[in-house]
Amino acid sequence: MIDVLRRVFGDPLGRIGLILVTLVTVGALFAAFIAPYDPIALNIRDRLQDPSAAHFLGTDQLGRDLFSRVLYGGQVALKVALITIGVALFIGVALGMVAGFGPRWLDNAIMLFFDTIRSFPTVMFALATVALVGPSLETVIAVIVVTTIPNYGRVARTQTLSIKSNEYIKAERAMGASTARMLSVHVLPNVMGPLMILASMDIPTVIALEAGLSFLGMGVKPPTPSWGSILNDGYTLIRNTPWPIVAGSIPLLMVTLGFTFLGESLRDLIDPKLRRTV
Amino acid sequence: MSSDVLTVTDLSVHYRTDHGALQALRHVNLDVPRGSIVGVVGESGCGKSTLIASIIRLLAGNAFIPNGRIEFESRNLLDLDEAAMRDLRGNRMSVVFQDPMSTLNPVLTIGRQMTDIQYRRNASRADKQRRAVEMLARVGISDPASRLGQFPHEFSGGMQQRISIAMALQAEPALLIADEPTTALDATLEVQIIHLLKDLQTNIGCSILFISHHLGVIAELCDYVVVMYAGEIVEEGTARDVFHRPAHPYTEKLLQCDPAGIAAKSRSLPTIPGEIPDLVELPAGCIFKNRCGYVMERCDNVVPAWTESAGTHFVSCHRTQT
Amino acid sequence: MSALLQVENARVRFRVCSTLQALFGGVSDPCIDAVRDASFSIDEGETFALVGESGSGKSTLALAVAGLLPAAEGSIRFEGAEVTTMDTAALKAYRRHIAFMWQNPVGSLSPRLSVGALITEPYRIHRVRERDLKAESARLLKMVGLPPEFAARYPHQLSGGQARRVGVARALALDPKLIIADEPTAGLDVSVQGEILNLLNRLRSDLGVCMFVITHNLNVVRHISDRTAIMYLGRFVEQGPTDDIFARPRHPYTLALLSANPEPDPDAVLERIELKGEIPSLRDRPAGCEFHTRCPFVGDACRQTFPPLHTVSAAHALTCHFPR
Numbered sequence: 001m002i003d004v005l006r007r008v009f010g011d012p013l014g015r016i017g018l019i020l021v022t023l024v025t026v027g028a029l030f031a032a033f034i035a036p037y038d039p040i041a042l043n044i045r046d047r048l049q050d051p052s053a054a055h056f057l058g059t060d061q062l063g064r065d066l067f068s069r070v071l072y073g074g075q076v077a078l079k080v081a082l083i084t085i086g087v088a089l090f091i092g093v094a095l096g097m098v099a100g101f102g103p104r105w106l107d108n109a110i111m112l113f114f115d116t117i118r119s120f121p122t123v124m125f126a127l128a129t130v131a132l133v134g135p136s137l138e139t140v141i142a143v144i145v146v147t148t149i150p151n152y153g154r155v156a157r158t159q160t161l162s163i164k165s166n167e168y169i170k171a172e173r174a175m176g177a178s179t180a181r182m183l184s185v186h187v188l189p190n191v192m193g194p195l196m197i198l199a200s201m202d203i204p205t206v207i208a209l210e211a212g213l214s215f216l217g218m219g220v221k222p223p224t225p226s227w228g229s230i231l232n233d234g235y236t237l238i239r240n241t242p243w244p245i246v247a248g249s250i251p252l253l254m255v256t257l258g259f260t261f262l263g264e265s266l267r268d269l270i271d272p273k274l275r276r277t278v
Numbered sequence: 279m280s281s282d283v284l285t286v287t288d289l290s291v292h293y294r295t296d297h298g299a300l301q302a303l304r305h306v307n308l309d310v311p312r313g314s315i316v317g318v319v320g321e322s323g324c325g326k327s328t329l330i331a332s333i334i335r336l337l338a339g340n341a342f343i344p345n346g347r348i349e350f351e352s353r354n355l356l357d358l359d360e361a362a363m364r365d366l367r368g369n370r371m372s373v374v375f376q377d378p379m380s381t382l383n384p385v386l387t388i389g390r391q392m393t394d395i396q397y398r399r400n401a402s403r404a405d406k407q408r409r410a411v412e413m414l415a416r417v418g419i420s421d422p423a424s425r426l427g428q429f430p431h432e433f434s435g436g437m438q439q440r441i442s443i444a445m446a447l448q449a450e451p452a453l454l455i456a457d458e459p460t461t462a463l464d465a466t467l468e469v470q471i472i473h474l475l476k477d478l479q480t481n482i483g484c485s486i487l488f489i490s491h492h493l494g495v496i497a498e499l500c501d502y503v504v505v506m507y508a509g510e511i512v513e514e515g516t517a518r519d520v521f522h523r524p525a526h527p528y529t530e531k532l533l534q535c536d537p538a539g540i541a542a543k544s545r546s547l548p549t550i551p552g553e554i555p556d557l558v559e560l561p562a563g564c565i566f567k568n569r570c571g572y573v574m575e576r577c578d579n580v581v582p583a584w585t586e587s588a589g590t591h592f593v594s595c596h597r598t599q600t
Numbered sequence: 601m602s603a604l605l606q607v608e609n610a611r612v613r614f615r616v617c618s619t620l621q622a623l624f625g626g627v628s629d630p631c632i633d634a635v636r637d638a639s640f641s642i643d644e645g646e647t648f649a650l651v652g653e654s655g656s657g658k659s660t661l662a663l664a665v666a667g668l669l670p671a672a673e674g675s676i677r678f679e680g681a682e683v684t685t686m687d688t689a690a691l692k693a694y695r696r697h698i699a700f701m702w703q704n705p706v707g708s709l710s711p712r713l714s715v716g717a718l719i720t721e722p723y724r725i726h727r728v729r730e731r732d733l734k735a736e737s738a739r740l741l742k743m744v745g746l747p748p749e750f751a752a753r754y755p756h757q758l759s760g761g762q763a764r765r766v767g768v769a770r771a772l773a774l775d776p777k778l779i780i781a782d783e784p785t786a787g788l789d790v791s792v793q794g795e796i797l798n799l800l801n802r803l804r805s806d807l808g809v810c811m812f813v814i815t816h817n818l819n820v821v822r823h824i825s826d827r828t829a830i831m832y833l834g835r836f837v838e839q840g841p842t843d844d845i846f847a848r849p850r851h852p853y854t855l856a857l858l859s860a861n862p863e864p865d866p867d868a869v870l871e872r873i874e875l876k877g878e879i880p881s882l883r884d885r886p887a888g889c890e891f892h893t894r895c896p897f898v899g900d901a902c903r904q905t906f907p908p909l910h911t912v913s914a915a916h917a918l919t920c921h922f923p924r
Contacts, residue, residue: 166707167702167703167704167707167708168702168707168708168709168710168711170668170702170708171700171702171708171709171770172710172721172725173668174666174668174695174700175695175699175700175721175722175725175726176691176692176695176696176725176726177721177725178725181724181725185710185713186710186712186713189712190711190712321789321790321791322759322760322789434878434879435654436878437878464653464654464816465653465816465817465818465857465860465861466653466856466857466860466874466875467653467878468860468862469860469862469872469874470874470875472862473874491789491790492862493790493864494861494862494863494864495862496864497862497863497864497865497866497868498862498863498866498868500866517866518866518867521864521865521866522865522866522867531791532790532791533864535790535791535793535794536790536864537785537790537793537794537797537817537819537820537822537823538819538861538862538863538864539863539864539865540819540822540823541822543822543823543842543843543846544823545798545801545805545823545824546798546801547793547794547795547797547798547823548794549791549792549794549795549798550791553759
């Protein structure tokens with residue numbers, strides 16, 4: 001693990017990614033200590049201020065400190081990203097491996113399920129769900145989980161199919177190993193490598209999706225801070241002040257670039273085809 | 279014009295690795311005389327693949343060439359730009375690879391692939407097809423005209439290798455590089471392909487650089503033999519010299535080990551104990567000293583010189599120099 | 601001597617198209633016979649070699665023997681027990697007694713497991729708890745001539761020969777009675793081939809384990825097997841004591857295989873029997889003798905009738921109209 005980090009750090013792109021990701025993560029994790037103000041405390045007297053020593057990123061129309069809101073918004077963003085990707089990865093890998101390893105009919109059934117989900121446009125699906133059950137963090141997480149399962153499932157299935165044809169799986173079978181053992185000991189570790197890279201590159205997508213839904217008012221309920229709702233506030237105030245928009249975009253940019261760089265650097269590191277070979 | 283199609287002089291190829299430069303090829307000298315078949319023998323890790331890749335200039339990205347010349351038809355290939363090099367490949371020199379399954383494109387018909395590679399010729403489609411049919415017939419494919427529409431998977435492994443050879447020789451190159459072309463084939467087909475190569479070589483008059491680990495195939499096909507070990511050429515000579523009077527201990531051992539050469543039933547076969555040395559941190563002296571049965575004091579720190587042991591027979595070993 | 605493994609008239613079929621396709625496509629049989637009427641036995645302590653070119657059905661037969669493929673007809677008995685009718689539990693127990701050495705030395709080792717974990721994998725699969733796995737891995741490595749430190753290595757850090765030894769160590773883990781070795785020297789350098797053959801021979805004399813060797817390389821067979829069978833298009837064409845077969849091959853195909861072996865001598869005088877053409881498709885077996893399309897000694901009888909079994913001695917038999 002330390003070795004991987006060191007190698008990522010050795011790559012310029014990876015280093016930038018790692019720094020950006022660390023900044024955002026630390027900011028979100030320690031928001032309670034870093035944030036100078038309560039993110040939801042109203043202070044109408046100081047509304048719509050430009051950045052200053054007292055308010056690094058200014059204040060919004062209700063006088064809330066934008067810097068503090070951005071930090072707490074990071075908590076929401078990371079929570080959504082980690083929970084959704086974790087759950088989607090778990091379900092996707094399980095289904096994908098079963099599809100790849102199991103009998104043909106099961107493979108067909110699972111693939112049909114994946115294709116059905118993927119045939120809905122994500123945002124449409126999200127809007128419809130929110131309209132049905134109402135906006136909340138849980139709804140956002142559930143929607144994103146369901147729509148990303150096929151991404152992981154398909155990759156896991158393809159990987160499993162190619163691993164299945166390897167001679168070491170045949171060797172396991174000939175030794176009398178059970179399917180569960182072959183999947184958990186021999187297939188899973190080989191499937192996880194590419195999937196971890198995919199997952200790290202999906203984090204910004206999921207964060208952007210959460211921000212987008214919150215922007216549309218379909219996500220996190222006010223007054224909980226979210227980067228999307230900060231952007232939404234800024235959008236309505238664009239004629240008065242640009243700062244809320246800036247405050248909402250900076251972390252999104254940092255996260256997107258950070259995780260993308262990190263993911264690419266990891267991919268170069270792990271993908272044997274791109275790795276320097278002799 | 280020199281009598282050699284290909285002359286490799288003092289060629290070294292290194293690969294950059296995390297631990298330092300891996301010296302895959304060191305001071306290699308090799309001549310391929312016009313119209314002859316030169317065999318390169320060696321086991322895994324001897325640098326055969328690196329040698330081919332450097333001749334066709336398709337080395338991996340982390341490779342670099344600290345010294346050497348590769349002269350092909352009186353031009354140093356290492357000086358040519360990519361466009362000039364591309365002009366040579368498949369035209370003046372071509373390659374037949376080990377696995378015919380993966381050299382032929384599975385989704386295009388044989389006819390399409392054979393006419394596509396004639397893109398340099400300014401000829402009509404019908405003309406190119408005629409040429410393809412003619413080539414297929416020459417490599418022994420029956421009813422070639424009707425088989426142009428077939429896909430690679432409709433042919434057996436032996437037939438696929440014949441097609442690869444037809445494609446390689448279509449432009450009548452001066453040099454054919456055959457990289458273990460029979461290894462993936464069964465014994466009875468291997469014999470057929472060897473004979474085919476020999477016939478075509480006589481008819482077309484090209485030279486062949488034939489790489490193989492199979493001593494029997496080399497002995498049967500080649501005029502000259504080059505023995506490689508751990509990135510160096512340790513012995514070179516006519517097939518008779520090398521197989522009848524091996525001068526390097528490695529060649530000698532290799533010939534002893536070949537199960538094909540041991541007719542008497544034996545429960546204890548000869549082997550070459552030990553491993554190939556680390557090519558990043560090369561040992562001093564002779565490269566073969568750790569596995570050699572005749573090792574002397576001098577082998578420990580003096581690199582043996584490349585010396586002539588008879589007219590056409592060269593070897594790098596201290597034993598022959600005393 | 602009693603037979604450890606006895607195979608009688610084994611037939612293994614593969615489906616190549618659906619019954620419907622066969623019905624409408626005018627194909628009389630939707631299946632092909634990958635192995636047909638194979639009969640042989642392996643006695644205690646014996647090594648039996650099966651020789652054939654790719655597609656001859658030799659690996660298929662081995663998989664059927666291990667119960668990994670169903671046999672359509674015939675019987676496969678191991679120590680008297682019928683393998684073809686075993687249920688899953690019985691098969692699992694049966695597989696403790698047979699071990700495979702796979703063709704690809706590195707590819708048959710799971711890449712993310714250390715050598716130590718790989719060679720003790722059979723204990724975990726069969727839940728053998730009473731043994732100390734660490735000591736076992738050292739013991740197994742020693743048996744195949746590798747130092748105990750190798751337990752910490754991973755497959756990609758091994759050379760072909762070392763990986764092959766690890767494969768042998770894994771095969772030995774559960775003290776099998778029969779080792780099935782599929783191309784034991786494939787992909788190995790000439791200088792390493794001898795090492796592996798010597799190792800197999802030594803294990804056989806030390807442990808008394810039976811071996812079933814599958815190969816296309818006659819040079820391998822000569823040095824390790826007691827009896828040899830030659831397979832062509834899924835059938836045995838010749839079977840007998842290895843020494844007899846090498847000294848006096850009788851079937852034209854055996855003759856051709858033996859002579860197709862280029863010798864490392866440029867002046868070797870070859871009386872080569874070169875075969876014409878390619879191996880016919882299993883979907884379209886030739887009538888009469890199935891080898892007649894490539895046989896240099898073909899006669900009229902060969903084209904019409906299937907050749908009778910010709911017995912040279914009690915142990916040596918072949919199917920040919922005109923044995924050499």
